[in-house]
Amino acid sequence: MVTLAEVAQHAGVSASTVSYVLSGKRSISATTRQRVERSIRELGYHPNAGARALASSRSNIIALMVPLRTDIYVPVMMEIAIAVATTARTHGYDVLLLTGEEGPDAVRRVAGSGLADGMILMDVELDDERLPLLRESAQPAVLIGLPADTGGLTCVDLDFRATGALCVEHLAGLGHRDVAVIGEAPAVYERHTGFAERTLDGLRSRARETGVRLLHRPCEGGYDATAATVSRILDERPDTTGFVVQNEAAVEPLLALLRQQGRAVPEDVSVVAVCPEQVAVQASVRLTSVSLPAQEMGRHAVEQLVAKLDGRGDAEVVLLPPALTVRASSGPAPVR
Amino acid sequence: MVTLAEVAQHAGVSASTVSYVLSGKRSISATTRQRVERSIRELGYHPNAGARALASSRSNIIALMVPLRTDIYVPVMMEIAIAVATTARTHGYDVLLLTGEEGPDAVRRVAGSGLADGMILMDVELDDERLPLLRESAQPAVLIGLPADTGGLTCVDLDFRATGALCVEHLAGLGHRDVAVIGEAPAVYERHTGFAERTLDGLRSRARETGVRLLHRPCEGGYDATAATVSRILDERPDTTGFVVQNEAAVEPLLALLRQQGRAVPEDVSVVAVCPEQVAVQASVRLTSVSLPAQEMGRHAVEQLVAKLDGRGDAEVVLLPPALTVRASSGPAPVR
DNA sequence: CCAGACAATCGAAGCGCTTCGACTCGCCGG
């Protein structure tokens, strides 16, 4: 293991000079810099992370807390995680992967040990138990998702209210009067995950404004559960011609069921999904959808956090504007 | 930020004593231990990770390299990653998330900087460019997946040869004589990802032994590509009554197509999938499948690595035995 | 009753890096 001191000796300079070459915090003559850089290369020197962290009290690590549940929004989570990791690297940070399992303790551990310089929390609930800790520990953090009280916190999320509104608007614009929402699993609402409720808010308020009749039903996802939900919806509102789906696991089952019942998409029934682009494109019908900009969220979160760590205080809440892409699953409401 | 020294002072002992209480590397009297532990609690002490790493040259961090591609086996990857993270925690390790993006450089960086004590590589290719580095740097590592040359490396993987064999065996046992394999995307085979080729090996050799006629076709996944692949297969071998699918993105399309063509599953056609359990259960037909034991692989990988780090040298290659679960998609071959 | 063994504790020497103050030049303006 090559050390700074060895590089210094090899280059014929002092250790501090090498350090300044590395950090650029003081001016170094061109010749010295080159000599040092050459030694670094020749010896294959890599600064020791621990020593660096100790001396500078900066670990150059960002902690990312992902939810433990592997049953839900997996691709989205993964995409965010990967976006976080790659974006972090471009800013010179590495990413520490924490699972939700440890819960609040993880916050304590990371903040206390100086393992990471800051953290990004995913899957934030409206009344998340990690938040008080975050506030009191003054740990630089960015949330992906929106809690009930955002005071003093930096958050990044898709604007789900606007997303909901956009879906209804699209269907209303096509003449649909009865729209059903196939929502997330009941557990998601019970946990008060913010995005689900905000979407619903947006759906409802725009429905009110446009005179659309809205029916919302949570749905577990999977074929059987979706079948039950859909048949219940069609019993209650036989005139339903528009569906909004916010549950990846219900998308394909829904399409299969509609086909099976002889309802053509989009001639008889229109479907709008809130899902990652990939899902919308790969479905059996190319879906009109509002995409979940997972990558962008991950990237934004890191950039907000890095800004904080650099002392550039920044915006508190960033809501990414939703974009609806019209594909093959929505069209004018059938004339009756 | 509370330090060891402050805890020592508060407890009226020396710093080294506190350290030994924490590490348990020397015997400490019960009374002293309790006093120290009390001080730790009262002061809310957390050891500083950097200092610890520097002094002990152990970071207690495991690096996990996940593939950058977000288009393939995402749920499996995620499940493995989460299993790695949680298992690592139970052994006192944290997990650093590296994306494939950096490629071999990441290995150099991590090995050189002492950022992590060891690493786990996912999505290993037959002739992976990270392997030479791994060998020369003597970095403790575990691969998930099997390269061509496993010499000096520790690997964990599902036994894909046996998996392939098992699938054929199951179908052969049910009387199927013509079996088609819908494989991974061509790119996967071109990259020489080991598991795809090994599965194929297993399929073929058992087909030979059981006298089954086997047709293998790579498939991109998605509806259109799968449709093309299936119709080609049925043109070439109209008597095909058994399908083996090893591409999650082709599973649902395949089932839809079969339905559409009026081929009943499992009465007319049997389908066996190689996929995560969740996919098999949530499909429109509950699939007979060999599951990808993602969690188990993650857990095993960590345990192998921890063993290495503890100086307990261990087995070189661990192949997890496949298990086929019979569900609703396979049955006796139709009588002609 | 003493040598030797053992348990419990302390002190000090680092681990490899960053950073601050100080020092040495060469150069400029007065």
Add this chain to the structure above:
DNA sequence: CCGGCGAGTCGAAGCGCTTCGATTGTCTGG
């Protein structure tokens, strides 16, 4: 010709922890 300045470099003092003797008692067996 001298004081002062900035660029470039060095030395040394830590950062908070682990770990290796060394030290002090306390027991034990002979």
